[in-house]
Amino acid sequence: MAAEQFQALRTYLNSQVLGQTEFTESLLIAVLADGHLLVEGPPGLAKTRAVNALAQGIEGSFHRVQFTPDLLPADLTGTDIFRPEQGTFEFQQGPLFHHVILADEINRAPAKVQSALLEAMAERQITVGQKSYPLPELFMVLATQNPLEQEGTYPLPEAQLDRFLMHINIDYPNAATELDILRLTRGEELHGSETMLQPLKQADLFAARKAVLEIYMDEAVENYLVQLVIATRTAAAYSDDLGRWLSYGASPRATIALDRCARARAWLDGRDFVTPEDIQAVFPNVLRHRIILSYQAEADGITADAVLQKILSLVPAP
Structure with a gap:
């Protein structure tokens, strides 16, 4: 429901x-x-x-x-x-x-x-x-x-x-x-336009949040999620460019947020399990504001999104 x-x-x-x-x-x-x-x-x-x-x-x-x-x-x-x-x-x-x-x-x-x-x-x-x-x-x-x-x-x-x-x-x-x-x-009617007649009740919203937390995540997928965040802190181990571009990585709060967002995306798609694609889809939005770029990256015109895409390409998915 x-x-x-x-x-x-x-x-x-x-x-x-x-x-x-x-x-x-x-x-x-x-x-x-x-x-x-x-x-x-x-x-x-x-x-x-x-x-x-x-x-x-x-x-x-x-x-x-x-x-x-x-x-x-x-x-x-x-x-x-x-x-x-x-x-x-x-x-x-x-x-x-x-x-x-x-x-x-x-x-x-x-x-x-x-x-x-x-x-x-x-x-x-x-x-x-x-x-x-x-x-x-x-x-x-x-x-x-x-x-x-x-x-x-x-x-x-x-x-x-x-x-x-x-x-x-x-x-x-x-x-x-x-x-x-x-x-x-x-004021013209567009094809497929809808009117929300019944607001979502708070009790149903809280029930949905509980269901999201119960979405299954395989251990391999869980480790992949953690490694993506760890890569922002140990960037030089993955690439010399990343080592020059990143000054500070993401905190453990990023890991928690990435986990919750990936589960929520899977639930919205009607699945009871999380895939690596769920993590990859929300990864830029969750990490974009949590990493701090170096002056070298700013001088080279490197954006946070470019750094995050580089990390996604270097960390192997299960």
């Missing part, structure tokens, strides 16, 4: 966000793997629309926060409000107490705001004064970054980047998809 509901949700997302099937699949994988998502792409590629559609397809509340340099931690967490009639302070919840949070242009907020968001992402709680407040069991941060303009931005610290399950890069659609987008914005 849960599998059918997720397929309906996938169809709905693809009907609302045209030409971004990898992006919409990553949204569903993040939901199933109980993780946060960082999305990077130029303006106007329906990043906000996709997150809004996901929130409508899941039973829960949605809130969008526009990150700006003057944003304060209390604008996210909430604050204590003084009630003079009672002579006491009462906590007023902020946007982080919603189920799905869109952190728009996350890299435009200063360090204190990032610190408050990091606590929410890592600990599933927020702290105001001397008291901590738990966040909802269903809690997802879907953050966006604009790669075109860096003026007035604050690079995300590595510790916060590591808390994102995946980092997705999206690009402009092709001509045929652009035509469909044009027709959709005019």
Whole structure:
């Protein structure tokens, strides 16, 4: 039953966000793997629309926060409000107490705001004064970054980047998809367009997450997964080029994320076992933001994606 509901949700997302099937699949994988998502792409590629559609397809509340340099931690967490009639302070919840949070242009907020968001992402709680407040069991941060303009931005610290399950890069659609987008914005019905009538209940979502964790992974496939992550830390053993290009590899959190995402992809495809292809498909998105390139790589114009593809080609699959 849960599998059918997720397929309906996938169809709905693809009907609302045209030409971004990898992006919409990553949204569903993040939901199933109980993780946060960082999305990077130029303006106007329906990043906000996709997150809004996901929130409508899941039973829960949605809130969008526009990150700006003057944003304060209390604008996210909430604050204590003084009630003079009672002579006491009462906590007023902020946007982080919603189920799905869109952190728009996350890299435009200063360090204190990032610190408050990091606590929410890592600990599933927020702290105001001397008291901590738990966040909802269903809690997802879907953050966006604009790669075109860096003026007035604050690079995300590595510790916060590591808390994102995946980092997705999206690009402009092709001509045929652009035509469909044009027709959709005019209100025309497209072939195969669907309307999501029944949101996915949270109980069914949690049941699906449990089913994902029970997906079978052979020991050989498991070892392959681990070796891919280890290769980012011992790059020189695989290739002199990799040794020059990589300064720091991925943490064990990457191994956990890769495992969860590969299982979620297998489950979405209707299988009860993980294949090496599942791991290879999610590997770039899971590792893209977790490795640190050397100055030599940057000088040579080598990207993180090129490094990860090199690792995939050198680590033998079972």
